[in-house]
Amino acid sequence: MASSSRNSSSSCSSSSSSSKRVAPMSTTMLVLVMAQVLVLIVGLSHGQGLVPGVMIFGDSVVDAGNNNNLDTFVKANFPPYGRDFSNHYPTGRFCNGKLATDFTVENLGLSTYPPAYLSQDAQGKNLLNGANFASAASGYLDRTANLYRAISLSQQLQFYKEYQSKVVGIAGRAKAAALISGAIYILSAGSSDYVQNYYINPLLRGTYTSDQFGDLLLQSFNSFAENLYNLGARRIGVTSLPPMGCLPAAITLFGAGRNDCIVYLNNDAITFNKKLNAVSEALKKRHSDLKLVVFDIYNPLLDLIKNPQNSGFFEARKACCGTGTIETSLLCNVRSPGTCSNATGYVFWDSVHPTEAANKVLSDTILLQGIDLIS
Numbered sequence: 001m002a003s004s005s006r007n008s009s010s011s012c013s014s015s016s017s018s019s020k021r022v023a024p025m026s027t028t029m030l031v032l033v034m035a036q037v038l039v040l041i042v043g044l045s046h047g048q049g050l051v052p053g054v055m056i057f058g059d060s061v062v063d064a065g066n067n068n069n070l071d072t073f074v075k076a077n078f079p080p081y082g083r084d085f086s087n088h089y090p091t092g093r094f095c096n097g098k099l100a101t102d103f104t105v106e107n108l109g110l111s112t113y114p115p116a117y118l119s120q121d122a123q124g125k126n127l128l129n130g131a132n133f134a135s136a137a138s139g140y141l142d143r144t145a146n147l148y149r150a151i152s153l154s155q156q157l158q159f160y161k162e163y164q165s166k167v168v169g170i171a172g173r174a175k176a177a178a179l180i181s182g183a184i185y186i187l188s189a190g191s192s193d194y195v196q197n198y199y200i201n202p203l204l205r206g207t208y209t210s211d212q213f214g215d216l217l218l219q220s221f222n223s224f225a226e227n228l229y230n231l232g233a234r235r236i237g238v239t240s241l242p243p244m245g246c247l248p249a250a251i252t253l254f255g256a257g258r259n260d261c262i263v264y265l266n267n268d269a270i271t272f273n274k275k276l277n278a279v280s281e282a283l284k285k286r287h288s289d290l291k292l293v294v295f296d297i298y299n300p301l302l303d304l305i306k307n308p309q310n311s312g313f314f315e316a317r318k319a320c321c322g323t324g325t326i327e328t329s330l331l332c333n334v335r336s337p338g339t340c341s342n343a344t345g346y347v348f349w350d351s352v353h354p355t356e357a358a359n360k361v362l363s364d365t366i367l368l369q370g371i372d373l374i375s
Ligand SMILES: *[C@@H]1O[C@H](CO)[C@@H](O)[C@H](O)[C@H]1NC(C)=O
Pocket: 342, 343, 344
């Protein structure tokens, strides 16, 4: 709020400063509603989804249950996780309810969520809407995943190759080819590399500056995207880093007792995100038939955290689960004292992951930013 000189030359309205804040918001809302209507109309007129499927890769932000089947302690397949999901069922999603990508899949008009590839559901016709290869605690670097016995990005790509041949077997070559080239590929990674690896590993920090570490991650992103492209992907959406310094766990662990977002972590995210955009532009230049969008989740999430009340939230520092300052995964369980009774006013569900309500807001911005992918 202190930055009063926001953008005084904003289009047409010459109103007071208080309504000036409202005007751009409602324009955004209007565009949002229009985009959703457009999506619905187009989707309905085809009688099916806007795209044939969604393939999901990366970390806990998008994992829909692959870690349930792994020998790792990074899991979320027990209450209170999933308590607001359909049937109040803990699926392994790191959330009380739906992930942002669940809303995205719904917005695209697909009838079912792409199944977690390692789950029982991932067979037969269930595979024809796409699949989810993501694994909590995974990241751009295979060694981040290996630290937590998660599925590395390289292994996720191997599973995806295996998936392709399964789909050919189930649906035939032509249908498989249409699915592979028409599907949207979503990647969420990088937070684990920083928060669960770099920042807690003195050896890594001694070897690389955070900037150099980011370059390492981006090399991995670049080859992952090239590999996906070579396997037939033509529509890729990659999420930016979130404001890592505002994650409740990060404030607790790295905040030196202060209660504010940690500036250097957020700056690392900003630096990384700029380079992610540059690498993505270069990828698009190399492949003119590749649609590639970087979903900015940094700014929408920061906005929720800084001004929760603007979007109907009241708590952005403490998560709902437990004390809300440190608990995630095993530490967020039915015996954690203090868990809130209704998560809708909270931005964070556990100390690292947004609530379903916040994920809804994020998915709305993803929808707007991702129009290019479905056009
Ligand atoms: C939580 O609160 C919201 C808003 O006040 C309300 O709409 C919703 O029904 C509540 N959910 C539960 C499970 O009580």
